[in-house]
Amino acid sequence: MSQATLRIQKMSAHSGTAPGEGTQREEIVCKLIDTTTCIGCRACEVACMEWNDLPFGPTVFENNYQTMPDTRWNYWNLILFNEHEREDGSLQWLMRKHQCMHCAEPGCLEACPADGAIVQYTNGVVDFQQDHCIGCGYCISGCPFNIPKLNSVTKRVYKCTLCTDRVSEGLEPACIKSCPTGCLHFGTKDDMRDLAQTRATQLKDHYGFANAGVYDPPGVGGTGVIYVLHDATKPELYGGLPSNPTIPLAVKLWKHPLKWLGNLALVGGLVGLFIHYLRFGPKSREEEDLVPHEGAQP
Amino acid sequence: MSHQEQLIPHGHILRYTFKERLNHWVAAGSYLYAMLTGLAFWTPALYWIAAMTGGGPLARFLHPWAGLIFTTSVCYMFVLWSGQMHFNDVDRQWWNSLHYYITNQDEKMPPAGRYNAGQKLLFWSFFYGALILLLSGLVLWFTDYIPWSLRWLRYTAVLLHPIAALITIGNFMIHVYMGVFAERGAFGSVIRGDVSLAFAKRYHPGWYAEIVGNSQRK
Numbered sequence: 001m002s003q004a005t006l007r008i009q010k011m012s013a014h015s016g017t018a019p020g021e022g023t024q025r026e027e028i029v030c031k032l033i034d035t036t037t038c039i040g041c042r043a044c045e046v047a048c049m050e051w052n053d054l055p056f057g058p059t060v061f062e063n064n065y066q067t068m069p070d071t072r073w074n075y076w077n078l079i080l081f082n083e084h085e086r087e088d089g090s091l092q093w094l095m096r097k098h099q100c101m102h103c104a105e106p107g108c109l110e111a112c113p114a115d116g117a118i119v120q121y122t123n124g125v126v127d128f129q130q131d132h133c134i135g136c137g138y139c140i141s142g143c144p145f146n147i148p149k150l151n152s153v154t155k156r157v158y159k160c161t162l163c164t165d166r167v168s169e170g171l172e173p174a175c176i177k178s179c180p181t182g183c184l185h186f187g188t189k190d191d192m193r194d195l196a197q198t199r200a201t202q203l204k205d206h207y208g209f210a211n212a213g214v215y216d217p218p219g220v221g222g223t224g225v226i227y228v229l230h231d232a233t234k235p236e237l238y239g240g241l242p243s244n245p246t247i248p249l250a251v252k253l254w255k256h257p258l259k260w261l262g263n264l265a266l267v268g269g270l271v272g273l274f275i276h277y278l279r280f281g282p283k284s285r286e287e288e289d290l291v292p293h294e295g296a297q298p
Numbered sequence: 299m300s301h302q303e304q305l306i307p308h309g310h311i312l313r314y315t316f317k318e319r320l321n322h323w324v325a326a327g328s329y330l331y332a333m334l335t336g337l338a339f340w341t342p343a344l345y346w347i348a349a350m351t352g353g354g355p356l357a358r359f360l361h362p363w364a365g366l367i368f369t370t371s372v373c374y375m376f377v378l379w380s381g382q383m384h385f386n387d388v389d390r391q392w393w394n395s396l397h398y399y400i401t402n403q404d405e406k407m408p409p410a411g412r413y414n415a416g417q418k419l420l421f422w423s424f425f426y427g428a429l430i431l432l433l434s435g436l437v438l439w440f441t442d443y444i445p446w447s448l449r450w451l452r453y454t455a456v457l458l459h460p461i462a463a464l465i466t467i468g469n470f471m472i473h474v475y476m477g478v479f480a481e482r483g484a485f486g487s488v489i490r491g492d493v494s495l496a497f498a499k500r501y502h503p504g505w506y507a508e509i510v511g512n513s514q515r516k
Contacts, residue, residue, distance in 0.1 A: 013342040013345060014342055015342040015343050015345070070446075111456070113338075113339040113340070113342075113345070114345070114354055115342060115345050132354075133355075134348070134354035134355045134357070134358040135355060135358055135359075136339065136358050136438075136441075137438070137441035137442050138438075138441075138456070140441050140442060140452070141441060141449075141452040141453065141455075141456050146446045146449075149442070150442040152442075155355060155358075155359070248449075248453050249453070250452075250453035250454070250456050250457045251453070251456060253457060254456050254457055254460060258457070258460060258461070259340070259341060262340070262460065262464045263341060263343075265464060265468065266464070266467065269467075269468055269471050269472075270471065273471060273472070273475045276400075276475075277475075277479055277480070280400075280401060280402045281402070282479060282480055282481070282482050283402050283404060283480050283481050283482070283501075284481070284482050284483070284497075284500065285482060
């Protein structure tokens with residue numbers, strides 16, 4: 001299997017069908033992140049930079065362990081460090097690997113106006129095709145996870161590719177490969193969901209995390225990156241992970257009812273004006289205008 | 299310009315000065331580019347327009363600049379014309395007689411001034427439309443500088459920008475139809491600047507009376 005054999009099942013701003021939908025026997029791939037065994041070593045951040053040959057940039061120090069405040073166009077994978085004070089006054093250090101979630105229903109792809117600039121392969125990976133990107137930034141508005149980042153020089157948007165070059169060759173993504181604690185897993189969506197559920201049950205039954213659970217938000221059709229959380233009822237504690245992410249309502253309204261109403265109005269307007277001309281014609285003929293008026297002085 | 303100066307030889311009246319005409323065409327050119335590229339980004343069915351207007355990335359780069367030129371030009375229109383765009387009693391009567399206007403029974407219309415009520419509405423909806431397009435357009439232009447906590451600005455902008463654009467496109471279609479097809483002589487007025495006395499008397503009797511009446515008194 002090579003990258004060329006990964007077929008496209010969803011395509012941004014494409015009039016017509018996507019070329020690969022339902023044409024390939026392909027498993028949905030998934031990354032499982034167990035936040036309860038992450039030690040915040042950031043090996044995955046380094047591996048991501050290394051494998052994807054991303055140029056380094058100066059970071060910002062904000063009195064915590066985080067490499068920088070947010071992901072960047074050239075920094076796709078960031079461990080978010082959050083110190084959470086529990087009700088009993090004890091401290092809990094929550095670390096979450098933050099990157100593209102590879103939504104089954106991607107808001108970025110929905111919002112994109114450039115034909116084929118954002119695609120979803122039959123294995124579920126959402127990938128940006130920078131050669132088709134026009135740099136409008138609509139994907140930034142469409143994403144509920146604040147992931148796409150614009151490069152101000154190339155004017156193109158970049159994000160995690162789920163190491164699609166590795167995955168299409170049967171390898172696991174670089175971040176998974178580098179994880180020393182085994183908190184990162186990679187496999188089919190079904191397997192990862194089972195594994196996550198087993199771990200969540202373990203946390204509930206043996207470790208006293210009554211609210212432990214799996215984060216696989218249905219609002220975006222489920223994600224290609226799922227989390228095991230100590231407290232799945234409060235995902236916001238983990239650096240603002242939204243509890244019920246969806247494609248923003250404004251983007252849905254804009255891309256569905258407004259678009260169809262607008263197109264109807266545009267075509268209806270053109271047809272209406274044409275019919276008006278057929279029925280009533282011009283208000284006057286040129287010849288009439290040329291008849292001098294009796295009051296004309298000059 | 300005095301009314302006497304507006305009366306020019308061979309039975310014509312100067313309707314638009316050189317400044318007004320030039321500004322109109324700056325607005326028209328920039329609007330046309332912004333509209334076409336905007337339509338390309340609006341629906342995949344029209345994305346081919348991006349190829350005709352310089353290619354996707356260039357169209358994306360030039361679209362906001364065309365928009366800036368357009369809004370600047372609209373601001374100058376405001377300076378030139380806003381004083382003449384207030385709705386008066388004749389305009390209210392004009393609205394009530396709109397069906398006569400649409401069915402080309404212009405002799406039954408109340409005497410419009412230099413601008414009829416429809417033109418005034420066009421002016422104001424283009425003015426406010428341009429204002430909304432500018433504000434929402436700035437958010438979309440610099441969308442990557444909007445912090446996550448202010449993302450509601452983006453959501454507002456992605457809705458307001460196309461709504462305002464659709465309203466101005468509706469205006470634009472009617473404007474072009476009236477100026478090029480329906481009212482013969484109107485197109486010449488924004489090219490050469492003048493209209494015939496017959497045109498003025500037929501479509502803008504109030505304005506005609508003002509110009510001809512005043513110049514005869516002098």
